[in-house]
Amino acid sequence: xxxxxxxxxxxxxxxxxxxxxxxxxxxxxxxxxxxxxxxxxxxxxxxxxxxxxxxxxxxxxxxxxxxxxxxxxxxxxxxxxxxxxxxxxxxxxxxxxxxxxxxxxxxxxxxxxxxxxxxxxxxxxxxxxxxxxxxxxxxxxxxxxxxxxxxxxxxxxxxxxxxxxxxxxxxxxxxxxxxxxxxxxxxxxxxxxxxxxxxxxxxxxxxxxxxxxxxxxxxxxxxxxxxxxxxxxxxxxxxxxxxxxxxxxxxxxxxxxxxxxxxxxxxxxxxxxxxxxxxxxxxxxxxxxxxxxxxxxxxxxxxxxxxxxxxxxxxxxxxxxxxxxxxxxxxxxxxxxxxxxxxxxxxxxxxxxxxxxxxxxxxxxxxxxxxxxxxxxxxxxxxxxxxxxxxxxxxxxxxxxxxxxxxxxxxxxxxxxxxxxxxxxxxxxxxxxxxxxxxxxxxxxxxxxxxxxxxxxxxxxxxxxxxxxxxxxxxxxxxxxxxxxxxxxxxxxxxxxxxxxxxxxxxxxxxxxxxxxxxxxxxxxxxxxxxxxxxxxxxxxxxxxxxxxxxxxx
RNA sequence: GGAUCUGUGGCUUAGCCAGGAUAUAGCGCCGGGCUUCUAACCCGGAUGCCGAGGGUUCGAAUCCCUCCAGGUCCGCCA
Numbered sequence: 001x002x003x004x005x006x007x008x009x010x011x012x013x014x015x016x017x018x019x020x021x022x023x024x025x026x027x028x029x030x031x032x033x034x035x036x037x038x039x040x041x042x043x044x045x046x047x048x049x050x051x052x053x054x055x056x057x058x059x060x061x062x063x064x065x066x067x068x069x070x071x072x073x074x075x076x077x078x079x080x081x082x083x084x085x086x087x088x089x090x091x092x093x094x095x096x097x098x099x100x101x102x103x104x105x106x107x108x109x110x111x112x113x114x115x116x117x118x119x120x121x122x123x124x125x126x127x128x129x130x131x132x133x134x135x136x137x138x139x140x141x142x143x144x145x146x147x148x149x150x151x152x153x154x155x156x157x158x159x160x161x162x163x164x165x166x167x168x169x170x171x172x173x174x175x176x177x178x179x180x181x182x183x184x185x186x187x188x189x190x191x192x193x194x195x196x197x198x199x200x201x202x203x204x205x206x207x208x209x210x211x212x213x214x215x216x217x218x219x220x221x222x223x224x225x226x227x228x229x230x231x232x233x234x235x236x237x238x239x240x241x242x243x244x245x246x247x248x249x250x251x252x253x254x255x256x257x258x259x260x261x262x263x264x265x266x267x268x269x270x271x272x273x274x275x276x277x278x279x280x281x282x283x284x285x286x287x288x289x290x291x292x293x294x295x296x297x298x299x300x301x302x303x304x305x306x307x308x309x310x311x312x313x314x315x316x317x318x319x320x321x322x323x324x325x326x327x328x329x330x331x332x333x334x335x336x337x338x339x340x341x342x343x344x345x346x347x348x349x350x351x352x353x354x355x356x357x358x359x360x361x362x363x364x365x366x367x368x369x370x371x372x373x374x375x376x377x378x379x380x381x382x383x384x385x386x387x388x389x390x391x392x393x394x395x396x397x398x399x400x401x402x403x404x405x406x407x408x409x410x411x412x413x414x415x416x417x418x419x420x421x422x423x424x425x426x427x428x429x430x431x432x433x434x435x436x437x438x439x440x441x442x443x444x445x446x447x448x449x450x451x452x453x454x455x456x457x458x459x460x461x462x463x464x465x466x467x468x469x470x471x472x473x474x475x476x477x478x479x480x481x482x483x484x485x486x487x488x489x490x491x492x493x494x495x496x497x498x499x500x501x502x503x504x505x506x507x508x509x510x511x512x513x514x515x516x517x518x519x520x521x522x523x524x525x526x527x528x529x530x531x532x533x534x535x536x537x538x539x540x541x542x543x544x545x546x547x548x549x550x551x552x553x554x
Numbered sequence: 555g556g557a558u559c560u561g562u563g564g565c566u567u568a569g570c571c572a573g574g575a576u577a578u579a580g581c582g583c584c585g586g587g588c589u590u591c592u593a594a595c596c597c598g599g600a601u602g603c604c605g606a607g608g609g610u611u612c613g614a615a616u617c618c619c620u621c622c623a624g625g626u627c628c629g630c631c632a
Contacts (some may be wrong), residue, residue, distance in 0.1 A: 015588060026572070036574050039612070049612085099556060115632065157632050260582075278630055289556070289628075296630040303632050327626050330558060354559060362626090391594070408593085418569075422559060424625050431566075431581085435594055438567080438580045445594050453591050491571090499568065502579085509595060518591045532591095 002483045008067050009033060009080055016059045017041060017404070022045040031072070031079035038076045042462040047077035063097055066527065069257050087472055088464040090479030092545035094534035095462070100481045104144040110314050111137045112348075113324035115152040115243075118187030118230035119159045123370035124427050125326070125356040125363050131416045131547070132353055133324040134243040138545045144487040148318070151245045152310060156252045157226040157303060159188065159366075164222045164232075165201070166191030179374060181233025184226060188552050191367045206298075213300045215256055223252070237373050242547040251306045260301060260309040263343070265296055267308070270342055286332075286338040301482060308343075315346040321349045322492065327355055328425070351492050354423035357462045361430075371427060381408035383433045384441075388554065406549035410440030413547055440501060440548050446505035446512075447543065450536035451552040453517050454529065463526035469533055471510040477507050478538045485545070494546075501542040508535045 006024070013022040017037055029035035040052040050073075057073035068083030093099060113133020116126045117490050137149045154160070166172070166187040174183045196199050211219040223330060231248065238245070254260045267273055272281045279295040294305045314321045325333055330352060337347040356361065363370035385404035392400065415432055417424055467471055483499045487493070501507040517528040540550035 023574090028575080035577085039574070042612075075575070151585080154632060156588045158632070168612080280630085287557085292593085293630055298630080300630085302630065307632090325558070329627090329632090332626055334557095334632085352559085356569070387594070389589095391592085422569085424560070425566095428566090434581080436581080437594085441594050446593080448590060449595085456591065495568095499579090510597095514593075516591065554592085 033080040035078040087475045091534045102143045107319040109320045110318040119188045120365040122373040132207035139488040163188045184230040211374035253310040321348040354424035384408040414440035443505040447539040460529045465527045474507045
């Protein structure tokens with residue numbers, strides 16, 4: 001809908017100016033679209049922009065009015081306002097189930113996200129990764145791409161050697177009702193303290209790393225036990241957040257099936273290779289000061305080697321490979337992107353996000369200084385339950401619990417996704433527990449209001465007579481939804497969708513306040529109900545693409 | 555020291571990559587609105603040298619340069 005009109009205007013401008021540059025821009029309050037082409041033509045035509053705009057508007061008017069687009073020059077700007085057929089078409093399209101879905105694509109896409117080390121529970125920093133990744137994945141699915149979402153389990157690194165050592169030497173028992181990943185973190189923290197107190201343990205850790213790399217059966221079982229325990233807990237947390245993965249890939253597999261050894265063999269042959277005890281790559285030609293280490297002098301591989309193998313495998317299976325990574329991985333990510341093409345392999349695109357810290361400093365699993373995702377979900381859910389109980393005391397407890405759960409997960413996801421990924425943030429309990437405007441509950445509430453109206457309305461006939469400003473502005477915002485999905489996917493910026501959904505809720509709430517639906521009559525009532533249905537459906541689709549439940553009542 | 559991201563009213567934040575019309579919204583503050591479709595709501599008001607300085611341009615929050623402040627990274631960890 002939007003594109004059809006956009007292209008009609010672009011073509012009309014091209015005809016009138018003789019240039020493909022339409023200089024189309026958002027017009028804000030002035031109109032639906034504007035062109036600043038008069039500024040550019042001022043030089044060529046040696047005329048004042050205001051006069052050029054006026055003349056062009058005259059030329060464009062007859063062409064575009066037949067397409068139901070109104071043209072007006074305001075100073076040097078040429079403004080375009082979309083007519084009623086656009087508004088009606090938008091509402092009609094938005095009634096369809098799955099509104100916003102784009103045509104099916106054939107490019108296979110792989111998104112890797114979260115991939116936190118299995119040495120403890122997810123904390124509020126990790127879930128920024130999960131929520132950006134999961135929202136992006138949902139948008140890709142909606143945009144019609146065949147997609148696989150992967151979690152890469154670092155199951156053979158030093159930190160796993162440390163935890164597994166802790167499990168076999170420290171005799172720490174699991175507490176009653178202790179979640180597996182929290183138990184693993186407790187052992188990991190204790191093992192690190194032991195390691196600090198007695199540096200001789202370091203040799204034992206290194207022995208374990210050598211053994212796991214050789215595939216020593218006992219060590220494989222020991223590592224696997226710890227990793228599976230922890231990943232089980234992490235998966236529970238992800239499920240609570242509506243985050244899903246299609247596949248969990250184990251780093252160790254690339255060693256055991258010799259894929260990594262093959263990659264190392266080819267890396268050695270590169271002119272960038274430096275094989276002097278350690279195997280590393282000199283990437284100075286690409287602007288990297290530090291060498292990229294692949295294999296230690298004791299012959300064991302470092303993370304980079306396994307990661308290269310994993311990415312070669314992904315490039316083999318997918319056309320587009322996207323990794324969601326924290327800012328701390330910027331350097332290693334850039335080295336990976338520089339190295340893969342040397343092997344003739346498609347490098348991944350990396351979506352980076354900046355750090356989440358606590359007011360008292362950065363989070364560390366090893367130091368035990370973190371707010372776990374589980375703790376956050378529990379607190380926010382408890383707070384949401386209190387809120388629902390105050391607002392809806394008549395509802396049975398089960399129902400209030402369900403609503404609280406959806407509100408809490410929505411609030412957490414929205415609070416994280418609404419901030420641009422390139423901004424570092426400081427976790428704030430007060431903000432996390434706020435359910436007012438610019439929050440998921442605000443958007444969920446708009447959806448619940450729409451649902452409530454439709455439930456009370458009974459039968460009605462679809463109608464498309466819109467007259468008030470509030471109706472038209474709401475319909476025009478609805479019309480933008482498919483375009484927003486496309487922007488999210490092409491720019492890999494899911495936070496654009498969070499802004500869109502909030503603005504949609506704003507416009508619905510204003511419409512709700514000024515234009516009575518159930519109390520209106522005849523054609524107006526039918527049209528408003530149709531608009532409410534379109535808004536409800538669009539809110540639902542937008543919320544679900546953000547991984548937030550669209551509640552019928554709250 | 556080098557690399558990189560960020561700096562927008564008291565606080566949080568959109569816009570920046572693809573430069574244009576009075577810079578977006580929320581929290582907080584001041585004032586108003588529930589006998590009316592769910593007030594997790596709506597309406598109005600005050601609050602901005604868009605970090606500083608230069609440059610490019612008819613036009614800069616947006617592009618370029620310098621500087622200042624903060625985050626992150628610079629390991630034979632992951």
